[in-house]
Amino acid sequence: MPEDVEMNDSAQPAPVAAPAAADAPAPAPALSTLQHLKEIASVVEAGSLTKEVRRISRAVRLTVALRRRLAAPDVAAFLAFALPASSEAFTRLSPLLPKEDGSEMDVDAAAPAAQVSIKHGLPEIEIYCYLLVLIFLIDHKKYDEAKACANSSIARLKNLNRRTVDVLASRLYSYYSYVHELTNSLAEIRGTLLGLHRMATLHHDELGQVVLRP
Template identity: 65%
Template sequence: MTADVEMKEVQALSNSVSSAAVPSTLQHLKEIASLIETGAQAKEVRRIVRAVRLTMMLRRKLRASVISAFLGHVLTPGSEVLAKLSSYLPKPDEHEMDVDTAASAVQGPAKHSIPELEIYCYLLVLIFLIDQKRYDEAKVCSSASIARLRNVNRRAVDVIAARLYFYYSFTYELTNNLAEIRGTLLALHRMATLRRDELGQETLLNLLLRNYLHYNLYDQAEKLRSKAPRFEAHSNQQFCRYLFYLGKIRTIQLEYTDAKESLLQAARKAPVAARGFRIQCNKWAVIVRLLLGCADWRFGAI
């Protein structure tokens, strides 16, 4: 009997030690915040890229309690941005609190939050709202993030801003209000061009093309595409999207050869994990193949 009790105590102790050795989601977010601060100070965009990538890996573990504790850690207490972002979060339940949430309250929050961290906090809250399917609140949050971005002109923000542009359009698409933001996207594209934000230009151009094609406005999409400034692609994902939209435009314009080349290139360059995107490319490629009437162009070559 005594041996059984001792075994249970040893097992409970080992479990507690092993769980304490694994960093919590809040600790991971703090490390990401440090990475963003270092990248902003050293003007190293690759650190910001890594921070965004790590955030996407954590998105399934995000909870309201964790995000609330993180906001209190990195944002200035009593600031407007802290109050605004906290209003989008539901009140966390006690059972949702992480182990180190109480410890984070003891540590003093940042006295002055840098713009990169503020924009990142908008992104974090927005991702949480979308994953929780609270689309109306996500739409309001995304609009607030765009308003904040207009007043920030720092190259370290460009990577985070590109993600916010995408989710801004995505939330309006989810709520069937995509036409409402077309003028805003055009203004943001002009702003990105003036600021020489090439990643922002790529992202916003694709969002505008998607906006036009969503409503079958192919002539306006081609007019915008032809007048858009030329630059070297910085994101393979954005370049693949651009080729896909170009292939759709060329198909409607009866330029089947150019459409075929664009769709084939988009399918080849797309990441293996982007299965849905590759399927869409293949569907449009089949349409072009049928229109061309090329019997020797096999579907397996796509």
């Protein structure tokens, strides 16, 4: 009778090796700040064309989340993308931005993202550009330029009556008051604020009425 043979542990089948890390798909490259702004603009465009206020609100939230990454070259490049060079908004907004070295722009040249295009001439896009520039100028303590931007944005809003603009307008009203407070000129705009409140009431702009309530 043959003797029992004890199997050594070394005789057991070797475990299957885990796939090499190199086989895993590489993570997608992070979007540049400019590309983020372009995609936010596409959200604004969609809200404008479909008359969906919630899309405009989402664009504002995305912008607030991005504001710490904004640099002057990014904002300047976005204006060139979003506004016709011959437009009044482009002419007013571009000179307000500080001139910086274009090399500072947050662009991922190694892995360019898909191209985004938008329809020019939409009031929502134009007002979004005013809001973006105003946020940037306030964050960078360019208060005189921010005041000029705020005044221009209010002058433009007086000619608009669109519910999809109301979300952007309510933010501009807040920053308009804030930047005049920062520059000790709040008393200069009290009459304007009252006029804006009357306009918001006539236009059934509920968000504006709340922000501008005396």
